[in-house]
Amino acid sequence: MKTLLVEDEKRIADFVCAGLREQGFSVDHCDNGNEGYERAAAGSYDVIVLDIMLPGRDGLSVLKGLRRAGNATPVILLTARNELDDRIEGLNLGADDYLAKPFFVEELVARIHALVRRISGERQNVLAVGGLRLDRITREVAWQGQTVDLTGREFNLVEYLMRAPGRVFTRTQILEHVWGYDFDPSTNIVDVCIQRIRKKIGVDRDGESPIEAVRGVGYRFRKLKADA
Amino acid sequence: MPPASPFQPRDLAALAATELFRDASAETLALVREHASVRDLAAGEILLSPALPNQHIYLLLAGALALRFDSPQAPEVRELLPGVSVGEMSIIDDAPPSAYVIAKVASRVFPIHRDLLQRLIAGSNPVARNLLRLMSQWLKANTRHIAADQNQIRRLTATIREVSAQGLDQRIPTTGEERDFAELIGVFNEMLERLERSFKQAARFSGDAAHELRTPLTILQGRLEQALHAVPSGSAMQVQLAGILDEVRRLSSISQKLLLLAQADGGRLSLRRERCDLTAALRDLAEDARMLAPALRVDTAIAPGLAVAADGGLLRQALHNLIGNAIKYNLADGWLRIDAAATDAGIKVRVANASLGIAAADRALIFERFHRTEAARSRGIAGSGLGLGLAREIARAHGGELTLDDSAGGETVFSLTLPSP
CATH class of the missing domain: 3.40.50.2300 (Response regulator)
Known part of the structure; x- marks a missing residue:
């Protein structure tokens, strides 16, 4: 671009x-x-x-x-x-x-x-990485073919991480994007929201969640092994 | 100002007092003490003070001895009033037995017990009697000015009240009815000028400081972010950088609040008003509250379809702050309640939480900048002490108001009112 x-x-x-x-x-x-x-x-x-x-x-x-x-x-x-x-x-x-x-x-x-x-007329509406598929227009989410019901904040968070699989995002970067207003950086709302998302999505065949924690830093969307 | 008088009231009073008491018997002096409360005054002082409790007048009799005459209570005294003109001090001979000698000062009436004064000025002492008459004339001449001045002072007070409500940039006109007070008004205006200048300087300083901090903060944050993505994921260095980045965000947030407050002080908190879905914003915030504080019971009664014409970013910031406080200052296993409804007075949002209550000393200061309650400090609750002050400024900039409600013990309630769109 x-x-x-x-x-x-x-x-x-x-x-x-x-x-x-x-x-x-x-x-x-x-x-x-x-x-x-x-x-x-x-x-x-x-x-x-x-x-x-x-x-x-x-x-x-x-x-x-x-x-x-x-x-x-x-x-x-x-x-x-x-x-x-x-x-x-x-x-x-x-x-x-x-x-x-x-x-x-x-x-x-x-x-x-x-x-x-x-x-450009909303060409890339669908984001699909691994088993997770996310439609930006209808705001529908599916994990391995199963519909997942996410709240507004949860959807925005997943979309943000999914844009760059493998890239780690800090809590404050996520706060800024998903919530927008001034949160005390010591808040744990990002962690709680991630836990809820992980619970809703579940794990893949290998027993892993598509969202990984990077201890002390933040979170990242799991990169496909083939891409690694 | 009253014209120069040949009679100096304090001299007259001192003379009258001396004459009155020259031949006073022990019985008379006892009567004086019985009918008058005694108060210390400077020698010769006559205190005409309508501001004193119960509209007392103090008349110095001798040395540090003063008599206090109370305002009339008895109905027969009130009936006599129309016959006495302002400033007059006279004995009313045909008054009922329980009646008084009445002095009218600046349209207020002060009775003196007739028996007392008659004994004091019993015909045997024409000098004292004449002196009292002189005093009475002086009072008459001067209280007219006092009365006139009082009206002017009332007008001046109203003007000053208006000025302080409208802002420090207001000035009192030196022409017109208040011209007699030109000097006083001049001094007051100069004081306003100085106040306004230093206030503006202070506001500009925090505004400028925040403004100047923006570029270095942007560079710092950008470079940290760059470094964070350059080091190996999950490395000790990345953890360090993420921690520093948090602190930089905190710094930016404080600087940002200071800038907004400085803008509000300068009356420049300009809003980008758009139609905001208040119901949706509050539901999001309630969802946040449940995530942030799973131990709290979060109840909501948010009317559907509430809309306001507001700056969405600032309004959400204010609401977030109220709800954040309701969580921070809650009790373990406490509760939080968000109500919102349209009322005749506008749209009202009420944020209530279980609490230990707010100390009376803190209630008055809670919207002050950097004020943090003793309870917050001792419980180690994080915060800058800017949030509530800013939330109130945001409410006011929208033509609304934010108040701390009186509430029963065990709860804290903030009410945000916004005009209906």
Whole structure:
């Protein structure tokens, strides 16, 4: 997926670029609004990640210019959380999503995937790994052919882990994605929710749950042995 | 301000008192003590204080001896009042036997027992009598100003009350009816100015601090996340990094709350209002509560289809905070109850929990920033002390209110009211 990152703070741009590339994105980066606009207008990007505070044209002006010129590339705005005026203006100007700083790259990746899926007409609705099958539209879940009834939070959690089998997600990354609001990081709600999911799903022929705990860190979706 | 008077009341009072008591018999002095309570005043002081309990007037008689005359209770006294004008001090000769000598000061009436005063100023002492008359004239002249000033003070008080309700950016006009108090108003306005300035500085400081922290926090969190995924899964290093990441999130969360509170203080907590499904949000939160606290009994009575026009993120944050507290400050094997319904006064959400009760000293401070109850500290309950204050600000920014209800012992109840959409 071809991504343009417009972010002036080099140290932020560094880890965002690295994180996105690690997850298979191709990333172009520029550090000011003028160049950002030129590149965005000229290039054919799948998605643009745009900081608001930029030297040269600011992020909102870049966005406005693109939309006025008929460029409909999906845009995710990076903004301070609850810099609400910016957020409201951004959404009115045609941003497709926004992400508050500080953010997890993992969350940015999830948002980009969701956005591109939405824009491209919801092609990848069904996620299937191992014996677990999950339909993002109907929100139906099946484990080895048997329907599993998950609550909203449980569904979102499984979907988040399933997106990258074998990759470990920390409790705070999961909290941020599934619950969204400020939880005390010492909460055990993620562990409880995982236990409930595991109980509902059950185990495979080898007696293993598709969701693995990584002690002291978090959880991951079991990678298929063939892929390992 | 009253015009300069040739009669200084304290001199007159001192003179009158000296004259009154020059020939006073032991019997008269005993009567004075019987009919008047004695209070220490500076020499010569006349205290006209309608603010004192029971509308007392203190009249200094000699040295540190003062008489206190109580306001009228007897019906016959009230009947006499229309005949006495403001500021007048006179003996009413045709009063009923139990009646009083009446002084009217600033439209309030102070009776002096007739027998007492008649004995004091029995015709044998014309000097004292004349002095009293002078005092009476002085009172008459001056209490008119006092009465007028009192009206102005009442208006000024109303204006100040309005100012403090509307915010520190308000000023009292120095023109108009209050012009006599121009100097006082000027000083008050200057004080408001200084208050507003330092308040803004304080608000801006925490706002700026939170703002400045954002970039380093973003970098820190991003780099930690990067490192976390770079080290072997489940390694000791990964466990360490996950732990540090938790603390960075905690730091971000506090910084975020400070920023929101600073915005609320500056009246800039702008909301992105959208239609929010309150019923669904509360059901999710109740589900969370059951997951977080399996030992608690969680009951709900959430009316279906409740919707509000609110900033969904902030509203959920406030509700999450209330329910989080209800769990944290619960009893072992206690209970938690979430009620929500539409009422005439708007949509009301009630979060109740079993508790040891909240100490009276804490009730008043519970919404204060960084306030943590002694009970919370001693029980080692984690928290920043910012959540409830922020929840209240969020409620108010939506045109609602968050209150701690009076409740029976053994439970704590918070009520959140939001305007109907």
